[in-house]
Each structure stands twice: as structure tokens, then as C-alpha cells.
Amino acid sequence: MxxxxxxxxxxxxxxxxxxxxxxxxxxxxxxxxxxxxxxxxxxxxxxxxxxxxxxxxxxxxxxxxxxxxxxxxxxxxxxxxxxxxxxxxxxxxxxxxxxxxxxxxxxxxxxxxxxxxxxxxxxxxxxxxxxxxxxxxxxTGLGDKYKTYLKAQFLFENREYLKFKDIACCETKKGKIYRIELIENVSEKNIAEYKNTIFLVNLEALKLLNISEEVKSIAVKLNSSGNSFYDVSSKNFVNIDY
CATH class of the missing domain: 1.10.10.10 (Winged helix-like DNA-binding domain superfamily/Winged helix DNA-binding domain)
Known part of the structure; x- marks a missing residue:
């Protein structure tokens, strides 16, 4: 994690x-x-x-x-x-x-x-x-409010393409269901369990903390099974696995 x-x-x-x-x-x-x-x-x-x-x-x-x-x-x-x-x-x-x-x-x-x-x-x-x-x-403390906010913001910003199911789940126009997860919550021992998941990452915070490489090492392992990455700071889907 x-x-x-x-x-x-x-x-x-x-x-x-x-x-x-x-x-x-x-x-x-x-x-x-x-x-x-x-x-x-x-x-x-x-x-x-x-x-x-x-x-x-x-x-x-x-x-x-x-x-x-x-x-x-x-x-x-x-x-x-x-x-x-x-x-x-x-x-x-x-x-x-x-x-x-x-x-x-x-x-x-x-x-x-x-x-x-x-x-x-x-x-x-x-x-x-x-x-x-x-x-x-x-x-609910500020930390958990922040986590909920990141998911809410993502769902709102992408409402034209993704149908809201609940705060941790969305559906494409073609009916494909995606789970929404914060990349900071990923446990390495459970990486194989993540499928069709949109991972929220804050590239701005990673740069300020100087830990981008650590996150990339996790992203490489997640870059399969229909998973994707979304940067909450730029509000865009991104590649962070190279």
C-alpha cells in the first residue's frame, strides 16, 4: 500500500x-x-x-x-x-x-x-x-471526506461518458462496469484482484512529494485487466506506467 x-x-x-x-x-x-x-x-x-x-x-x-x-x-x-x-x-x-x-x-x-x-x-x-x-x-474526518470528494469530482467531471452507479462505481455507455479506487489504497499483495478499475492518482502531489517512481512501480503491475489511471489534478486520464 x-x-x-x-x-x-x-x-x-x-x-x-x-x-x-x-x-x-x-x-x-x-x-x-x-x-x-x-x-x-x-x-x-x-x-x-x-x-x-x-x-x-x-x-x-x-x-x-x-x-x-x-x-x-x-x-x-x-x-x-x-x-x-x-x-x-x-x-x-x-x-x-x-x-x-x-x-x-x-x-x-x-x-x-x-x-x-x-x-x-x-x-x-x-x-x-x-x-x-x-x-x-x-x-467522518477530513481525510475520509477528501477521499470521497476525489471520487465525487471524478464522477462529475466524466458524467458525459460514465454513468453514475454509486460513489465507487460507474458504467460506460456500452454497459461496462468500472470500479473506482484511489491508487494510494492499493495493496501490492492484492494487485491481481483489480480488474476493470479506474485508479485515481494525484500527479501534482506525487511531484511535490518526489515519490512518482514509487507509484509508477505499482502502476506497471496494475496496467492490465482493463484498468486505467486518472489524474485528479489535471482531470485527465493518463499513462503513469513508464
């Missing part, structure tokens, strides 16, 4: 984190609901036209992938940045989604993540739509 190199790099380069939900806001912001939000509260927000179909679309989208970032939401909902900010603010304040912001930095390299997850009000919306809530345990 490549020892969670990408996830560890993500965790070790974090310089700041911030989270917001409807009843956990900055001191200068008064919450709309200062207690546990109820189903009646959420129904009231829609009945009073404080929330609308766009907020429902956001909830359905975030639930599908379990986590969605800023760019995914803007592209999917075809929003200008100002409108995106407005919808996100309303959705957080009214308890539909909660927000995690993670800032990373390493030797001049910087990256910010803006993540959104289903909150209690969003669960009530899904119940009213009779849609299954794809639960992400509230105890």
Missing part, C-alpha cells in the same frame, strides 16, 4: 479550516434558527418562499455525490458566482447544507477547498421528495 500518501499530504498541508452550519455561525451572524431545526421549520421556509426549486436542486445534487465543491455546483446549476454565493448562503443559513472550507499550502503551492454536505434540513427535503439520503456519518 502506498500509505495514504495523497490523503496524508492533504492533511499535513492544511493551514486553516472553517465550518458553518445553520446553528454554528460566526459571532457576527445571528442564526435564523438557533435550536435544532425541525421538519416544520423547513416546510415553513418553502411555504413562505424563502427557499425555492434551486435550493431543492442543490440538495439533490449534493446528496447524489455526498460531497460537492464550489466549482461542481456552479457548473451543474449553471450559475454566475454572485448567484451561487446567494444560494449557498441561503442553503447554509436555512439548514439544507453545511460548509467546510479547507486551505492548504506547501512550498509556495496553495489550494482551497469549498465543500458542501447535506445538513438536517436537507434530509427533510429529501424525505419530502421520497429520495434516499446517502448518509455520510457526521463523525
Amino acid at each position: 502506498l500509505c495514504n500518501h495523497d490523503t496524508d499530504f492533504f492533511l499535513e498541508t492544511i493551514t486553516a479550516v472553517k465550518g458553518r452550519r445553520y446553528n454554528v455561525m460566526p459571532p457576527e451572524t445571528e442564526p435564523i434558527v438557533g435550536r435544532n431545526i425541525s421538519r416544520d421549520d423547513v416546510a415553513g421556509f418553502f411555504n413562505a418562499l424563502k427557499l425555492n426549486e434551486q435550493h431543492v436542486d442543490l440538495v439533490k445534487f449534493v446528496n447524489k455525490y455526498q460531497v460537492a465543491d464550489r466549482d461542481m455546483i456552479i457548473e451543474y446549476m449553471d450559475l454566475k458566482f454572485k448567484k451561487y454565493k446567494e444560494i449557498i448562503e441561503e442553503s447554509v443559513m436555512h439548514g439544507l447544507v453545511y460548509e467546510n472550507i479547507v486551505k492548504n499550502e506547501f512550498n509556495g503551492w496553495q489550494k482551497d477547498y469549498y465543500w458542501y454536505f447535506i445538513d438536517t434540513g436537507g434530509i427533510y427535503v429529501l424525505e419530502s421528495l421520497k429520495e434516499k439520503y446517502k448518509a455520510l456519518p457526521f463523525t
Whole structure:
């Protein structure tokens, strides 16, 4: 196993984190609901036209992938940045989604993540739509959120070619099923078991960590049985086995 190199790099380069939900806001912001939000509260927000179909679309989208970032939401909902900010603010304040912001930095390299997850009000919306809530345990740490995010981002970016099955599985237009796996989770003793698998690799992190050769040695052994590699940093399928 490549020892969670990408996830560890993500965790070790974090310089700041911030989270917001409807009843956990900055001191200068008064919450709309200062207690546990109820189903009646959420129904009231829609009945009073404080929330609308766009907020429902956001909830359905975030639930599908379990986590969605800023760019995914803007592209999917075809929003200008100002409108995106407005919808996100309303959705957080009214308890539909909660927000995690993670800032990373390493030797001049910087990256910010803006993540959104289903909150209690969003669960009530899904119940009213009779849609299954794809639960992400509230105890899920940033490392596991990052792993889920990488798979969600891959599935979203390739939705034109690959049909979403679940967060770890997709289907081509010809009906071929592919498993989705992070290359950092591959165990050498189980390499023969990987067939028709798309491995997610972060070439940017490999370069910064100077361990590209170690990953290539694993990739050579995986380069068969219908397997392929996708670089999450460039958002492209790549060859890393030479």
C-alpha cells in the first residue's frame, strides 16, 4: 500500500479550516434558527418562499455525490458566482447544507477547498421528495471526506461518458462496469484482484512529494485487466506506467 500518501499530504498541508452550519455561525451572524431545526421549520421556509426549486436542486445534487465543491455546483446549476454565493448562503443559513472550507499550502503551492454536505434540513427535503439520503456519518474526518470528494469530482467531471452507479462505481455507455479506487489504497499483495478499475492518482502531489517512481512501480503491475489511471489534478486520464 502506498500509505495514504495523497490523503496524508492533504492533511499535513492544511493551514486553516472553517465550518458553518445553520446553528454554528460566526459571532457576527445571528442564526435564523438557533435550536435544532425541525421538519416544520423547513416546510415553513418553502411555504413562505424563502427557499425555492434551486435550493431543492442543490440538495439533490449534493446528496447524489455526498460531497460537492464550489466549482461542481456552479457548473451543474449553471450559475454566475454572485448567484451561487446567494444560494449557498441561503442553503447554509436555512439548514439544507453545511460548509467546510479547507486551505492548504506547501512550498509556495496553495489550494482551497469549498465543500458542501447535506445538513438536517436537507434530509427533510429529501424525505419530502421520497429520495434516499446517502448518509455520510457526521463523525467522518477530513481525510475520509477528501477521499470521497476525489471520487465525487471524478464522477462529475466524466458524467458525459460514465454513468453514475454509486460513489465507487460507474458504467460506460456500452454497459461496462468500472470500479473506482484511489491508487494510494492499493495493496501490492492484492494487485491481481483489480480488474476493470479506474485508479485515481494525484500527479501534482506525487511531484511535490518526489515519490512518482514509487507509484509508477505499482502502476506497471496494475496496467492490465482493463484498468486505467486518472489524474485528479489535471482531470485527465493518463499513462503513469513508464
